[in-house]
Amino acid sequence: MKEVLFFTVIALAVLAIDLYSYQALRVAFPFNTPLGKIIGTIFWSVTFYLLMSIVVTALFGLQNIPNFLRKLTAAFFFLGLISKLLAIFWLFGEDLFRTLRFGFDNLFSSQSNVSFDSRRKFISHIALFSAFAPLVVLTYGILRNAYNYQFHKVQVSLKKLPSNFKGFKIIQLSDIHAGSFNQTKPIASAIEKINALNPDLILFTGDLVNDMAEEMDLYKPIFGKLKAKHGVFSVLGNHDYGDYAFGRDMTPEKAINFEKFLKVHKDMGWHLLRNENRRIEINEQHIDLIGVENTSSNARFVSHGDLGKASEGLDPSSCKILMSHDPSHWDHEINKAFTDIDLTLAGHTHGFQFGIETKWLKWSPSQYIYKQWAGLYQKGDQYIYVNRGFGNLGYPGRVGILPEVTVMELT
Numbered sequence: 001m002k003e004v005l006f007f008t009v010i011a012l013a014v015l016a017i018d019l020y021s022y023q024a025l026r027v028a029f030p031f032n033t034p035l036g037k038i039i040g041t042i043f044w045s046v047t048f049y050l051l052m053s054i055v056v057t058a059l060f061g062l063q064n065i066p067n068f069l070r071k072l073t074a075a076f077f078f079l080g081l082i083s084k085l086l087a088i089f090w091l092f093g094e095d096l097f098r099t100l101r102f103g104f105d106n107l108f109s110s111q112s113n114v115s116f117d118s119r120r121k122f123i124s125h126i127a128l129f130s131a132f133a134p135l136v137v138l139t140y141g142i143l144r145n146a147y148n149y150q151f152h153k154v155q156v157s158l159k160k161l162p163s164n165f166k167g168f169k170i171i172q173l174s175d176i177h178a179g180s181f182n183q184t185k186p187i188a189s190a191i192e193k194i195n196a197l198n199p200d201l202i203l204f205t206g207d208l209v210n211d212m213a214e215e216m217d218l219y220k221p222i223f224g225k226l227k228a229k230h231g232v233f234s235v236l237g238n239h240d241y242g243d244y245a246f247g248r249d250m251t252p253e254k255a256i257n258f259e260k261f262l263k264v265h266k267d268m269g270w271h272l273l274r275n276e277n278r279r280i281e282i283n284e285q286h287i288d289l290i291g292v293e294n295t296s297s298n299a300r301f302v303s304h305g306d307l308g309k310a311s312e313g314l315d316p317s318s319c320k321i322l323m324s325h326d327p328s329h330w331d332h333e334i335n336k337a338f339t340d341i342d343l344t345l346a347g348h349t350h351g352f353q354f355g356i357e358t359k360w361l362k363w364s365p366s367q368y369i370y371k372q373w374a375g376l377y378q379k380g381d382q383y384i385y386v387n388r389g390f391g392n393l394g395y396p397g398r399v400g401i402l403p404e405v406t407v408m409e410l411t
Helices: 002-028 034-060 067-108 121-145 185-196 252-267 328-337
Strands: 150-156 169-173 201-204 232-234 270-272 276-282 285-291 320-323 343-346 375-379 382-386 404-410
Touching: 002 034, 002 067, 002 121, 034 067, 067 121, 150 375, 150 382, 185 404, 201 320, 232 285, 252 270, 328 343, 328 382
Parallel strands: 150 404, 169 201, 201 232, 232 270, 285 320, 320 343, 343 382
Antiparallel strands: 169 404, 276 285, 375 382
16 A cells, blocks of 8 residues: 555656646747647657556566666656756746736736736746756766766775785775666776776675666676685675565565575675675784675664674774675764774765765765765774765766776775
8 A cells, every 4th residue: 555655646746747847848839839749749758658657667566677667767757857846946936926926916906807927938948948958967977977987096094904914905896786787898898997906805885786686697797707816795785685676574576586686696706794704814914804784874774784793703903894885884883882993895875976076076965965975084093985886776877976996005
């Protein structure tokens, strides 16, 4: 019943937004003109497609929708939503002004036949321009930036780092979201570049898929080529459990999908850490690598992590690196109860896949949700690095905050 209500609300919201935003098109390009008919037909065809997608998803479940259709729907939805909301801003402002003027004229005008002002073509043109500008930017973000991988180089000085680990090179990947890919060549190229760096250790901090293990079928051979001197290690993110396709309760279908997902890590030669730790050694000196399952301070996201269990048997004086998908875990628990953890590696935020990042300015809507949302942060002797994500989710592109491969050197 809750799912039916949810999808009904989404469908009604889509229809309401489209009916209202179409007012700008209707005024600027009347439907009784040839151009107006073409534009109107395209507009309502996309609306019909989105509504049918909602109905099909409600009836058959997200896990049964072909991946191509999911990506196409996401593109239409996000591109359209942002553009239409900006158009609505101007239309609503005009409607508010027209309503106030109509009420004022009714109260104070001596005329008996006061009429409601018609919508002005000038405002409709402004609304359309406001919608078109972000549409161009967001489309560019899809076509140009979805696979525009940035290799972010960062040095981290850890107080307890053994001398043999000075210059130790870690590659961090996060948030691959394989179900959002539609190309293999740029991914394979990125993997080749990573291997060419000859890393000591490769760490993946969760969200390998959007929902389903089968999303990795095409990409497993590619990511399986990742090589590092001390291995490739991984942890789980909130999307890896299949909750968004099957719900939080365990079902036979969900259990089968999760077992297949775990096998993907094994087939690629990745060492999946589920609330456990491993020792990395160089000439009788070592650091401890800890991996926890997804843990978040936000109840919307699953929390299966047990940092106490994951840290069992470790020497408090040893240098420790923790992989934890959600950066909210750092302030929630790590730097309060586990102050002996030197470095935490996280992802999850994607940097909102939208923002501004230059030498002088770093901004994203993500910063209003997460204190640590992209890059390196420090509290005392503890650090956290938040990777911006390798893939994407929802909006199938990037604007300003580009996909990342972290190249970290310990000093």
